[in-house]
Amino acid sequence: MLFLLIAFSCLLFQFFLPWWIIGPLAFGFSFWKAYSGRNAFQSAFYAVALLWAVIALIHTLENENILANRVGQLFMLPAWNFNWVIMLMVTALIGGLAAGVAALAGYYCRLAFTKR
Amino acid sequence: MKTFKAVFLLAITIITFVALDKKLGMMPPLGKFLNPFKGFWQKAELQQLPDKNFEIEGLISEVEILFDDHAIPHIFAENDHDLYFAQGYVTAMHRLWQLDFQTRFAAGRLSEVVGEKALELDRYQRRLGMTYGAENMVKELEKHPKIKAMTEAYADGINAYISSLSAEDYPVEFKLLDYKPEKWTVLNTGLLLKLMSATLAGGSDEFYMSNALGKFGPEVMNDLFPNYPFREEPIIPKGTPWKFKPIEPEASTGTSFIGHTDIKTREKREGIGSNNWAVSGSRTASGFPLLANDPHLDLTLPAIWYQIQLVGPGINVNGVSIPGAPGVIIGFNQQVAWGVTNVGSDVLDWYEIKFKNNRKEEYFHEEGWRKTSKRIETIKVRGGKTLSDTVYYTHHGPVVYTQKPKNFGKASNIPAGYALRWIAHDPSVDVATFYYLNRAKNYNDYRKALTFYTAPAQNFAFASVENDIAITANGYFPLKRSGHGKFLLNGSEKQAEWQGRIPVEHNPTVLNPPRGFVSSANQPSTDRSYPYYLNWDFAGYERANRINTRLTAMQNATADSLRKLQTDNFSVLAQNVLPLMTQALKSDHLNATEQEAFNLLSKWNYTYDAQSIAASIFEIWHKDLHKKIWDEFHDPEKPMRTPSRDRTVQLLLKEPQSRWFDVVATPVKESREQLIQASFKFAIDSLSRKFGLLGKKWQWGFVKNTHIPHLAKIPGFGSGLLFTGGSKTSVNALAESNGPSWRMVVDLGRTPKAYGIFPGGQSGNPGSVFYDDMISSWTEGQLDELLFLRSKEEKNPRIKGRLTLSKK
Numbered sequence: 001m002l003f004l005l006i007a008f009s010c011l012l013f014q015f016f017l018p019w020w021i022i023g024p025l026a027f028g029f030s031f032w033k034a035y036s037g038r039n040a041f042q043s044a045f046y047a048v049a050l051l052w053a054v055i056a057l058i059h060t061l062e063n064e065n066i067l068a069n070r071v072g073q074l075f076m077l078p079a080w081n082f083n084w085v086i087m088l089m090v091t092a093l094i095g096g097l098a099a100g101v102a103a104l105a106g107y108y109c110r111l112a113f114t115k116r
Numbered sequence: 117m118k119t120f121k122a123v124f125l126l127a128i129t130i131i132t133f134v135a136l137d138k139k140l141g142m143m144p145p146l147g148k149f150l151n152p153f154k155g156f157w158q159k160a161e162l163q164q165l166p167d168k169n170f171e172i173e174g175l176i177s178e179v180e181i182l183f184d185d186h187a188i189p190h191i192f193a194e195n196d197h198d199l200y201f202a203q204g205y206v207t208a209m210h211r212l213w214q215l216d217f218q219t220r221f222a223a224g225r226l227s228e229v230v231g232e233k234a235l236e237l238d239r240y241q242r243r244l245g246m247t248y249g250a251e252n253m254v255k256e257l258e259k260h261p262k263i264k265a266m267t268e269a270y271a272d273g274i275n276a277y278i279s280s281l282s283a284e285d286y287p288v289e290f291k292l293l294d295y296k297p298e299k300w301t302v303l304n305t306g307l308l309l310k311l312m313s314a315t316l317a318g319g320s321d322e323f324y325m326s327n328a329l330g331k332f333g334p335e336v337m338n339d340l341f342p343n344y345p346f347r348e349e350p351i352i353p354k355g356t357p358w359k360f361k362p363i364e365p366e367a368s369t370g371t372s373f374i375g376h377t378d379i380k381t382r383e384k385r386e387g388i389g390s391n392n393w394a395v396s397g398s399r400t401a402s403g404f405p406l407l408a409n410d411p412h413l414d415l416t417l418p419a420i421w422y423q424i425q426l427v428g429p430g431i432n433v434n435g436v437s438i439p440g441a442p443g444v445i446i447g448f449n450q451q452v453a454w455g456v457t458n459v460g461s462d463v464l465d466w467y468e469i470k471f472k473n474n475r476k477e478e479y480f481h482e483e484g485w486r487k488t489s490k491r492i493e494t495i496k497v498r499g500g501k502t503l504s505d506t507v508y509y510t511h512h513g514p515v516v517y518t519q520k521p522k523n524f525g526k527a528s529n530i531p532a533g534y535a536l537r538w539i540a541h542d543p544s545v546d547v548a549t550f551y552y553l554n555r556a557k558n559y560n561d562y563r564k565a566l567t568f569y570t571a572p573a574q575n576f577a578f579a580s581v582e583n584d585i586a587i588t589a590n591g592y593f594p595l596k597r598s599g600h601g602k603f604l605l606n607g608s609e610k611q612a613e614w615q616g617r618i619p620v621e622h623n624p625t626v627l628n629p630p631r632g633f634v635s636s637a638n639q640p641s642t643d644r645s646y647p648y649y650l651n652w653d654f655a656g657y658e659r660a661n662r663i664n665t666r667l668t669a670m671q672n673a674t675a676d677s678l679r680k681l682q683t684d685n686f687s688v689l690a691q692n693v694l695p696l697m698t699q700a701l702k703s704d705h706l707n708a709t710e711q712e713a714f715n716l717l718s719k720w721n722y723t724y725d726a727q728s729i730a731a732s733i734f735e736i737w738h739k740d741l742h743k744k745i746w747d748e749f750h751d752p753e754k755p756m757r758t759p760s761r762d763r764t765v766q767l768l769l770k771e772p773q774s775r776w777f778d779v780v781a782t783p784v785k786e787s788r789e790q791l792i793q794a795s796f797k798f799a800i801d802s803l804s805r806k807f808g809l810l811g812k813k814w815q816w817g818f819v820k821n822t823h824i825p826h827l828a829k830i831p832g833f834g835s836g837l838l839f840t841g842g843s844k845t846s847v848n849a850l851a852e853s854n855g856p857s858w859r860m861v862v863d864l865g866r867t868p869k870a871y872g873i874f875p876g877g878q879s880g881n882p883g884s885v886f887y888d889d890m891i892s893s894w895t896e897g898q899l900d901e902l903l904f905l906r907s908k909e910e911k912n913p914r915i916k917g918r919l920t921l922s923k924k
Contacts, residue, residue: 063160067883073832
């Protein structure tokens, strides 16, 4: 549930807002819906990692991975044709971690600042 | 505890997001950059050309842009304004970041985007007066309303494209460096043209010439640095009559040479040069003239040139443009074709300034104290700081450095306390030349177009369907005495100053010479009969000699014969000196590797083909020999210019007993032969160390290591190794990252047929197939036929995309 909320809201908002909107969204939804730290982090991580990977994949496939392979070299990868896979994973990881941390913060903030 | 955990995690979250949103050193802002909604993935474009209509503000009527299979735009407009507007628009569409970066570089505004590390470079560009020169161009445009309107329409087109973008559409380099494109101005066009002057007419040898003069005296200098070369093959054929009465520079009692300066210098590099030629119909298969051009420049991606066809009322021109300037620079139309190479004329001099005191408000001149004017340069540095730098301007020009910056290579050839007199500061309307050439119908139009041109001076080769061929060394040439400006000059002497210009109609030119072709390869413009002085130092004659030899032998020439000449790897230098050099080895004891190398060299055909091993050996050998001969000129404390290649060849062939063969550091007296032998051993040793046993790895294509770097040297955005032949003394002057930046051959006739290629592609986006799609044909020495459309209705299978711009 939390996974879907974060994934869809991030998909929607990122079309017109900067990338960091994933932070408030992950924070907010897990503040509201998460039932454990693990649940918060995992849901947000997978939601954003998957979302970013899918969107990046759509772009890179129609580009025959030319750009991602070149950008890979910028990140010290060798000049070969598989850099795009690594770039895709790095992208998913960075997006996922950022969202995950925000979600974790959201969950613990609820624990700390609300009484139930 | 709960609270602590919450606060801690919140802090971690904030730090994470801030860090991912900020550029940290070389690292792009990772969150922003990797985000697939707005970051770099957005520039992983669909590999397909547009087919769409777009409504846009600022057009007078509709413009149709057709894209061919290399994404080259063919623009059809109903008036001049819309034509140049559309040129600006598509150039920005393909090359926006290059436009921004190059003008920032020229203007000294890189610190704004890359921070403190570019500060010294920015200072240098500003102190050279790049913006000052560009401003003078903009002022001059007021006198030429048609040209002003052209540059403004071009700027409006670029800006129309920029304002159609949102952040995710910005080129990937903007995302990497984390900044935004800004509005284009006519001043930027000026800056770009000044950058061309800086590249082609911005070098100077005066300092190390003065150092050498101080050490060796005038007699040696006259012997080793003559005002005219040993081997000559001038651009204007010998015996061409001068049809004008020359004007005399004012009489003088001699020049004010200054010796003994203690400046560190950098050698002027060879390789910024070019070839062009035109062959008369009497020598071609079709009976119509052929024209060829290949300008040699530092190669970069995105490519230096941008191909384009411009069609409108009174104009249908095809060729290459420079991103940032309207019009076509090298190209052809239905009636004429033209191409350019650099003229190595001396249009830059240094004048010593004696300030009255430390306030630098006045300086001495023989006619009385003169006042400086101050120009305050304000440099914004990314990250907050804003610095200001004061440059003092004299009547000569800016005093580039009053104190030299430490550890900044680019400034090392600039003497402190000297004012720069440079043609690039003067008012000019160079764009007008191209405006009129693009519309030229015949020889007279060509001659008229050239009168507008100032700098960097170029040899304009020309051919017309009326079977005229011509070449003109063209630009603003200051009126100088022989040898004027060979050394540093005294800024207080009136007679050391330029005395106006050589009248433009006196510039060296020839129309339809008897030999049936014209050509240039940066060698001296004329023989000694020309009544004016242009410079003492030009490129060597080798490329010109090869071109002329082959053109002389050519009958029934076709476009393909000219293509083959453009990619000719033969070295006249090797032909001239190698027999003597191998002869010297015969008396020496050689080890096995050296013997093998000797055998290869003995059989070598003097051709720098990619597979040649002999070429690699000869290249390192003759370079080291040059260094060993002129060891007297090596002084880290007081660097000097070494004599030219031409003078070195003369010494080797004609002066075997010369004292210069002796190596001063050794007690014995070396002979010419001993020096040749020592250099040979050095060459074999250094190749063995770097490439192992003599074998495939020694091939010239590997040793030369040709590759094309990205404009900002971003790793992964350049090309890999390109296994190619060519050398600086071959017609195919392709060195490591420097060489033919555009090759064009035009076959005039009832319908012109033209061929061209450049090492790169139309798009500036590293994620586009059109970023480097022309490199492989270029590497193989092939040309593509240039699509020359007569009307927008023409159906051609090579048209792959369309963009219709209509007014909003």
